[in-house]
Amino acid sequence: MTEKNKTSIPSPAPIAEPTGKLGVLLVGLGAVSTTFIAGVEAVRRGKALPIGSLTQMACIRLGKRTENRNPRIRDFVPLATLDDLVFGAWDIFPDSAYEAALHAGVLERSLIEDLKPFLSKIKPMPAAFDRSYVKRLDGRNVKPAANKYELAEQLIADIENFRKKHHCTRLVMIWCASTEVYLEPAPKHHGTLKAFEAAMKANHKSIAPSMLYAYAALKCGVPFANGAPNLTVDIPALIELAQMNNVPICGKDFKTGQTFMKTLIAPGLKSRMLGLQGWYSTNILGNRDGEVLDDPESFRTKEESKLSVLEYILQPELYPELYRDFSHVVRINYYPPRGDNKEGWDNIDIVGWLGYPMQIKINFLCRDSILAAPLVLDLALFLDLAQRAGMRGIQEWLSFYFKSPMVAPQLYPEHDIFIQLMKLKNTLRHLRGEDLITHLGLEYYD
Numbered sequence: 001m002t003e004k005n006k007t008s009i010p011s012p013a014p015i016a017e018p019t020g021k022l023g024v025l026l027v028g029l030g031a032v033s034t035t036f037i038a039g040v041e042a043v044r045r046g047k048a049l050p051i052g053s054l055t056q057m058a059c060i061r062l063g064k065r066t067e068n069r070n071p072r073i074r075d076f077v078p079l080a081t082l083d084d085l086v087f088g089a090w091d092i093f094p095d096s097a098y099e100a101a102l103h104a105g106v107l108e109r110s111l112i113e114d115l116k117p118f119l120s121k122i123k124p125m126p127a128a129f130d131r132s133y134v135k136r137l138d139g140r141n142v143k144p145a146a147n148k149y150e151l152a153e154q155l156i157a158d159i160e161n162f163r164k165k166h167h168c169t170r171l172v173m174i175w176c177a178s179t180e181v182y183l184e185p186a187p188k189h190h191g192t193l194k195a196f197e198a199a200m201k202a203n204h205k206s207i208a209p210s211m212l213y214a215y216a217a218l219k220c221g222v223p224f225a226n227g228a229p230n231l232t233v234d235i236p237a238l239i240e241l242a243q244m245n246n247v248p249i250c251g252k253d254f255k256t257g258q259t260f261m262k263t264l265i266a267p268g269l270k271s272r273m274l275g276l277q278g279w280y281s282t283n284i285l286g287n288r289d290g291e292v293l294d295d296p297e298s299f300r301t302k303e304e305s306k307l308s309v310l311e312y313i314l315q316p317e318l319y320p321e322l323y324r325d326f327s328h329v330v331r332i333n334y335y336p337p338r339g340d341n342k343e344g345w346d347n348i349d350i351v352g353w354l355g356y357p358m359q360i361k362i363n364f365l366c367r368d369s370i371l372a373a374p375l376v377l378d379l380a381l382f383l384d385l386a387q388r389a390g391m392r393g394i395q396e397w398l399s400f401y402f403k404s405p406m407v408a409p410q411l412y413p414e415h416d417i418f419i420q421l422m423k424l425k426n427t428l429r430h431l432r433g434e435d436l437i438t439h440l441g442l443e444y445y446d
């Protein structure tokens, strides 16, 4: 390791204890949010297991393989417990979490009825919304305002009121609202905080509603995660604000169904130097998310997020014989009868020894929000941990959860899920002053 590298790794700071309530503010009270909230409550009541959540179920190896130290992550780092969580939300529809969960149709009705008194109390605050960014939806639970800056001020007031009302010592915010139309980064308006604030006041179209929530969160010192592919917090102005106010941020776009599969399989093919001619992915989805993504402009945001994964994992610039010009197609088809139970098909044309072609077919009958809910939980708990550990700005170690991970401008994103997991676990080891694990293993042999 060079001297320069040695000094650039910050030493772990002491981590403040997670005392008191952690408020989880969810933008959007749809399928993912209600499955998350109802799921946490079901786990708290001992009715179900938090399957899919690293913070609740995963162990972390410490030290040498001979030491047999494998605590649960939640016992290794000081995380908020599920009992500490309280929930708030915004949505353009006034439905409570009970009504929204019924509408989403993800969880069994009997479970939702059991939780009715709890879920009915969670009512969404009026949203900062503009139909030009989500064309397929229209709702009446929306804030009136003269301009975007005023909307952001109202969101800031909502956050502070929530903090007081629920006696929260800390808050986190997670965007679980609809995918907005595709926006190009606009350096003139997104480049600096000053320019961004001026653009909000001028009601400029390059400022999407999701950016107002992110701005409000960061102004209030609240960590922010973006579960959709919108630009949102991934612009220099808001990264600057996060740095300035010492707030952790991460995104974009939860990595759940087909892209999750892609980032499992593509690293495996590359590890064996098998070539790729093409990867065709299509799926049918019938929930509100599917309806929003039926609009070509919202789909474009999603498509960009889904397409980049293979290029980064396979590195065609390093392996042109194997990966140059492979064809990659992604389709999402809105098909109402399936609701949240998405079905995805992948056809993968691969190439082996001497150029002989082979095919892999995947048929994933998944449940979108069942896959996403534990990610929301982990992100809420890890962002809160990051803040108590004095980490600020982009949290690349949380790339594990995203299709388009946010990274420093000079870096390419790491998409290989196994590298992402190693990065996440090594960050936790680093925070606790434990040795990082390199998997070298020579020390076990003479």
Ligand SMILES: NC(=O)c1ccc[n+]([C@@H]2O[C@H](COP(=O)([O-])OP(=O)(O)OC[C@H]3O[C@@H](n4cnc5c(N)ncnc54)[C@H](O)[C@@H]3O)[C@@H](O)[C@H]2O)c1
Pocket (backbone or CB within 6 Å): 027, 028, 029, 030, 031, 032, 033, 090, 091, 092, 093, 104, 127, 128, 129, 130, 134, 137, 139, 175, 176, 177, 178, 179, 209, 210, 227, 228, 229, 253, 254, 255, 256, 257, 287, 288, 289, 292, 368, 369, 371, 372
């Ligand atoms: N479920 C998954 O596996 C998965 C994976 C990756 C990303 N996502 C993304 O997560 C988001 C949520 O997915 P979902 O299935 O819960 O969708 P959903 O349509 O059920 O819920 C989204 C909610 O956001 C609300 N909304 C839209 N704009 C808003 C605004 N400006 N302010 C407040 N509320 C607003 C909508 O009214 C809706 O109720 C989507 O953007 C989706 O693309 C989901």
